[in-house]
Amino acid sequence: MIYIILFLEFAKAGLFCVGGGYASMPLIQAVVVDQYHWLSLREFIDIFTISQMTPGPIGVNAATFAGNKIAGILGAVSATAGFVFPSFILGILLAMLFYKYGDIGPIRGILNGLRPAVVALIIGAGFSFILLALWNSEAMPSDWAAVDLRGGIILLLAIIAIRKKQGVIPVLLGSGILGLVIGILQQY
Amino acid sequence: MDSQTNSARGNHFYRALFISTFVISAFTVGGGFVIIPLLKAKYVDEYGWIKDKEALDLVAIAQSMPGVVAANASILLGYRMAGVLGAAIALLATILPPLITLTAISFAYEAFASNPYIQMILKGMQCGATALIVNVAIDLLSKQIKKGLLLPLMIIAGTFTANFFFDVNIMLLVLIDGLIGLFFMRSHKFD
Structure with a gap:
């Protein structure tokens, strides 16, 4: 089968x-x-x-x-x-x-060491995503001045929305709609 | 450990767990470590279903075991929040969206990849996800800085630099940090 x-x-x-x-x-x-x-x-x-x-x-x-x-x-x-x-x-x-x-000495030690590692990996994911949002590439951009304006606007508005305690899902959906609206506007 | 899993939960909880995980998975483009900060934002910050430190411990285990990190993390977090049923529901909600999307796309890949409007929506959602990840990262980092312990901050700086600038293999970094923890961080002050 x-x-x-x-x-x-x-x-x-x-x-x-x-x-x-x-x-x-x-x-x-x-x-x-x-x-x-x-x-x-x-x-x-x-x-x-x-x-x-x-x-x-x-x-x-x-x-x-x-x-x-x-x-x-x-x-x-x-x-x-x-x-x-x-x-x-x-x-x-x-x-x-x-x-x-989990609370036995050696295991606790390993987990105490791994927790900051996870924080570091999340920070790394954040940086990769900023590059992708603003320069459309996960590698270091060759031209730092060539910022994708649309990405910058959506990123800024999304950060403001989160700071105003908007939920995860509204932020994601709202950003998608914003991407479509700005993209269509850019065509004209 | 203070408590075992919270296995007795109402239907309302399971529904909320399924829907929120499903939507996050459906709209998180990029996979892997991208979904984890979003799950944390939802489970820890928005709903308070699980504590910060515990979530990080479970993600660390998810990262160290075989399999896909996003699926592993949802299994472990789901288990913590609501036992085996919670793990099953969280896993199902994590893999169903890619299963549905990929099945749909496999029939019309070219049309999908070249549609400009779909690209615009995806670009927008990717920026939204960036904002959420950055927010979680800032939050976690400032908590570590407030604690003022040198060793965890050095692990963060070293692991970030090796991972982001030098593309060092994540498994190797996890192994090194685990060993540093094993030998130098058994004290409760690092909890």
Whole structure:
């Protein structure tokens, strides 16, 4: 049964993909492109592009896209479910262990060291996103003066909205609408 | 630890958990570490379902275990807020939006990628997400600065520099910071 194969193969990729995000791509590529030839390399690279502009983690997107291609919507569901299944079991086990043993000296030490690391990673994500919003590139812009004005306006208004205690979802939706309105205005 | 999971929750809670997670996942472009500050803004700052420090601990575990960080984080946070059912609901709400979107797009990829209006909306939402992430980052950083402990601030500066400017592998950074914590940060003052 193709659904079971999809589930198991993607469960394997999910279990062994450590580091998240792009780190998971070689594993998925090994299964989807090299081993089973479900997707061509070109289609696989397209998933990268799509993931840049659609919601969702790249691993989940790849599982969905490949599953659809191979066995339709049920294939997408099987592959995606397989991909996150190991995380689900492992996550609940780790959470249980955390609440049982999280206050033991060495574990507490490790977590105390990791908490600032998470703060640093969130700050890093913030900087990457500022570059993307203002200069449309995640790398350092070559011309700092070439600011995307539309991005700047929306970013500023969104920050004001958050400071005025607007919720997460209104800010996201409002920014999307603003992007459309300013974009259309710019065309004239 | 003070309490186990808050497993006894009403239907109202599960609905709110599903809807808020679903919408955040649906409108957060970029994946990975981008969704985490937004989940934190919603669960911690807006609803007060979970405490700041606990959320960071769970995200640290999510980052260190295999799998996709966004899915891992929703499983761990969901479990903390409402047990196994909470984990299942949060995970489902995290992966359903990409599943639906990608399924739809796989039929009409070219049309989607080249539609200028869709690009405008996505650009706008990406700026909105930037504002939210920056807000969470400032909030977390100022809390660490207020505590005035040197070691965590050095970890933040070092990890940020290595990650952002030198593209050092995140797993390696997590390993190093975990070891620093193991050897030097067992004291309760770092809690």
